[in-house]
Amino acid sequence: MTAHPWNSLYRDSSPPASEDDCLALINDLFPERSGHFPLARDDDCAFLRLSSPALALSTDAFLEDVHFRSAYFTPAEAGAKALTAAVSDLAAVGAEPLGFSLGLFLPPILSRAALAGCLAGMAEKSRSCGIILTGGDLSRGPRLGFCLTVWGAPAAGDAPFAARGRAGPGDVLFLAGRAGLARVGFMALEKTGRQALGRYPEACAAHLAPPLLLAEGQALVRLAGQDPSLSLMDCSDGLARDLPRLLAGRGADLEIPRGEIHADVLRAAEDWGLAPESLVLAGGEDYSLAGACPPSLWPRIRRDVPLARALGRVRPDALFSCNGAPLRLEDLAGFDHFRPGNYSNARLKMF
Amino acid sequence: MTAHPWNSLYRDSSPPASEDDCLALINDLFPERSGHFPLARDDDCAFLRLSSPALALSTDAFLEDVHFRSAYFTPAEAGAKALTAAVSDLAAVGAEPLGFSLGLFLPPILSRAALAGCLAGMAEKSRSCGIILTGGDLSRGPRLGFCLTVWGAPAAGDAPFAARGRAGPGDVLFLAGRAGLARVGFMALEKTGRQALGRYPEACAAHLAPPLLLAEGQALVRLAGQDPSLSLMDCSDGLARDLPRLLAGRGADLEIPRGEIHADVLRAAEDWGLAPESLVLAGGEDYSLAGACPPSLWPRIRRDVPLARALGRVRPDALFSCNGAPLRLEDLAGFDHFRPGNYSNARLKMF
Numbered sequence: 001m002t003a004h005p006w007n008s009l010y011r012d013s014s015p016p017a018s019e020d021d022c023l024a025l026i027n028d029l030f031p032e033r034s035g036h037f038p039l040a041r042d043d044d045c046a047f048l049r050l051s052s053p054a055l056a057l058s059t060d061a062f063l064e065d066v067h068f069r070s071a072y073f074t075p076a077e078a079g080a081k082a083l084t085a086a087v088s089d090l091a092a093v094g095a096e097p098l099g100f101s102l103g104l105f106l107p108p109i110l111s112r113a114a115l116a117g118c119l120a121g122m123a124e125k126s127r128s129c130g131i132i133l134t135g136g137d138l139s140r141g142p143r144l145g146f147c148l149t150v151w152g153a154p155a156a157g158d159a160p161f162a163a164r165g166r167a168g169p170g171d172v173l174f175l176a177g178r179a180g181l182a183r184v185g186f187m188a189l190e191k192t193g194r195q196a197l198g199r200y201p202e203a204c205a206a207h208l209a210p211p212l213l214l215a216e217g218q219a220l221v222r223l224a225g226q227d228p229s230l231s232l233m234d235c236s237d238g239l240a241r242d243l244p245r246l247l248a249g250r251g252a253d254l255e256i257p258r259g260e261i262h263a264d265v266l267r268a269a270e271d272w273g274l275a276p277e278s279l280v281l282a283g284g285e286d287y288s289l290a291g292a293c294p295p296s297l298w299p300r301i302r303r304d305v306p307l308a309r310a311l312g313r314v315r316p317d318a319l320f321s322c323n324g325a326p327l328r329l330e331d332l333a334g335f336d337h338f339r340p341g342n343y344s345n346a347r348l349k350m351f
Numbered sequence: 352m353t354a355h356p357w358n359s360l361y362r363d364s365s366p367p368a369s370e371d372d373c374l375a376l377i378n379d380l381f382p383e384r385s386g387h388f389p390l391a392r393d394d395d396c397a398f399l400r401l402s403s404p405a406l407a408l409s410t411d412a413f414l415e416d417v418h419f420r421s422a423y424f425t426p427a428e429a430g431a432k433a434l435t436a437a438v439s440d441l442a443a444v445g446a447e448p449l450g451f452s453l454g455l456f457l458p459p460i461l462s463r464a465a466l467a468g469c470l471a472g473m474a475e476k477s478r479s480c481g482i483i484l485t486g487g488d489l490s491r492g493p494r495l496g497f498c499l500t501v502w503g504a505p506a507a508g509d510a511p512f513a514a515r516g517r518a519g520p521g522d523v524l525f526l527a528g529r530a531g532l533a534r535v536g537f538m539a540l541e542k543t544g545r546q547a548l549g550r551y552p553e554a555c556a557a558h559l560a561p562p563l564l565l566a567e568g569q570a571l572v573r574l575a576g577q578d579p580s581l582s583l584m585d586c587s588d589g590l591a592r593d594l595p596r597l598l599a600g601r602g603a604d605l606e607i608p609r610g611e612i613h614a615d616v617l618r619a620a621e622d623w624g625l626a627p628e629s630l631v632l633a634g635g636e637d638y639s640l641a642g643a644c645p646p647s648l649w650p651r652i653r654r655d656v657p658l659a660r661a662l663g664r665v666r667p668d669a670l671f672s673c674n675g676a677p678l679r680l681e682d683l684a685g686f687d688h689f690r691p692g693n694y695s696n697a698r699l700k701m702f
Binding site for chain 1 (some may be wrong): 396397398399400402403404405406407409410411412414416417418440441443444446452453454456485486487488490491492493494496498500505
């Protein structure tokens with residue numbers, strides 16, 4: 001494993017000089033203001049002035065050794081992914097990102113340079129998705145951690161949005177984004193560190209710097225607002241765990257042809273002696289969007305969301321199959337932080 | 352030290368059964384809804400519908416071994432204080448609490464009963480201040496931790512509020528709430544655990560279950576909105592650190608008569624061989640509100656905010672004195688998570 005910028009920064013012994021030094025760093029890197037955030041950040045509260053009384057809001061934690069490893073994330077990747085993971089919840093409901101508040105936990109051994117790297121990565125990502133840092137809280141923590149609360153303007157004006165469990169038998173099940181790719185990247189990075197970028201480049205990138213499907217989410221939610229037969233959710237815990245939630249009791253006949261599985265997933269399945277379909281179904285954290293719609297709506301979805309791919313058909317009963325063979329989803333269920341028997345299947349090992 | 356409910360719960364080996372089990376616990380304990388939060392919590396985002404486009408918003412972390420010790424906090428006290436600490440930022444700007452989003456970090460050894468205790472304490476506090484849990488994020492963490500983002504309706508409609516640094520020479524410096532009491536409680540609890548409740552009961556209570564000055568904050572902010580000569584801020588890091596921020600470059604002649612220092616602070620000063628005034632000035636986390644106003648406004652503040660006590664007078668220069676003697680505030684500066692030389696002065700020891 002080659003020398004890694006994070007580790008060397010972690011080891012250098014020049015921490016931020018003070019809390020004010022950290023705040024200065026943040027103010028330098030996040031200079032943006034917007035109409036909805038007119039005041040300075042160093043007051044006790046951020047004061048927001050929204051253009052609409054409707055708000056979509058979500059909190060997401062991104063903790064070292066739970067959600068990421070400093071052994072193979074660069075600081076900039078860690079900061080950017082913390083924000084991507086949080087904003088993906090806004091993407092999943094088609095909301096336009098507006099602002100975020102940052103809880104930041106810094107271990108004493110973290111250098112100022114590593115902190116600056118994290119914040120720079122986060123700042124660059126915030127500009128690319130048009131979201132403004134309005135404030136937050138700094139404190140010591142046993143390990144580096146981020147806890148972000150993000151908010152945005154709902155796509156459908158002030159109408160609340162809930163689109164799970166609308167699917168009927170025969171509906172087309174679809175996915176915008178990848179399934180399983182990020183998990184392959186995670187497993188490979190866990191095994192060999194950043195060396196894994198050589199053999200599984202896009203899988204590693206899917207874990208280190210996942211895409212954010214904001215436009216796709218907005219297009220799908222617009223359609224779901226017009227057509228109540230469209231079901232939709234983000235697929236963060238893996239298809240095996242999220243499909244039952246999306247379908248709320250119904251099953252599905254899945255079609256996962258080898259030709260549509262990503263080359264990195266096929267390569268990993270061969271290297272590790274696993275079925276590629278199980279990697280596709282069990283993998284989480286791809287930040288993809290899963291949905292189901294009547295066949296009549298499917299052409300419109302393919303047109304508006306070119307990334308969307310058909311995954312199969314919804315069944316009248318609660319059973320699942322994959323490529324014609326019966327499938328027990330619970331055997332490859334995705335990630336549950338809390339189910340004791342599931343730790344070996346966790347995104348990262350537990351403490 | 353007597354047996355302690357938290358420790359015994361921490362040691363029992365029955366963790367929550369699953370993430371869904373944790374969510375069920377949360378939904379049981381936080382059944383409240385409000386007009387501004389019409390949808391269920393288990394969607395990807397909370398959808399809020401606000402009655403005003405103006406929002407005051409703040410994030411606050413409350414982490415084990417940084418902000419509290421499980422050795423002497425009961426689970427209910429820890430959960431309640433996590434919320435109090437966050438809502439105190441709303442109190443400081445006179446905002447009416449509306450909702451909060453909860454990042455929750457659970458170590459595997461935490462029992463379900465301890466988690467239930469934390470959440471029950473937080474739920475009771477949320478009802479007493481009228482704030483609604485709208486969602487959040489659960490994850491593993493190396494130690495128990497809470498990261499709350501709270502929001503509320505600003506007191507002064509949609510006018511942004513900033514009231515530091517308005518003070519002029521001769522202005523009355525005042526404090527609503529205690530100074531130094533919570534720090535004495537913290538130091539005593541660190542020394543002897545909950546035994547300290549016997550000798551310093553109100554000081555320990557000020558650390559374990561601090562008051563929330565919502566009505567006082569609203570009254571003061573209303574006055575500050577009417578009279579731009581009133582300066583105001585919450586005093587969370589201790590007078591020594593916060594007074595220079597409030598006065599933005601000016602000094603003050605402080606009067607801290609022994610007769611107005613809390614009996615627990617006087618007792619601790621005697622027990623520990625310290626000057627009681629230094630405990631008053633250095634202590635943080637009392638969640639009190641400090642302000643400065645022209646003498647003509649002072650009678651009105653005393654009437655509207657009976658808790659407010661005069662602390663002294665603002666000086667034309669940047670110097671400070673206490674009871675007639677020169678005072679170097681930097682010698683007893685309050686808490687900075689990040690200043691290396693300040694660790695011995697920290698609320699809790701660093702890792």
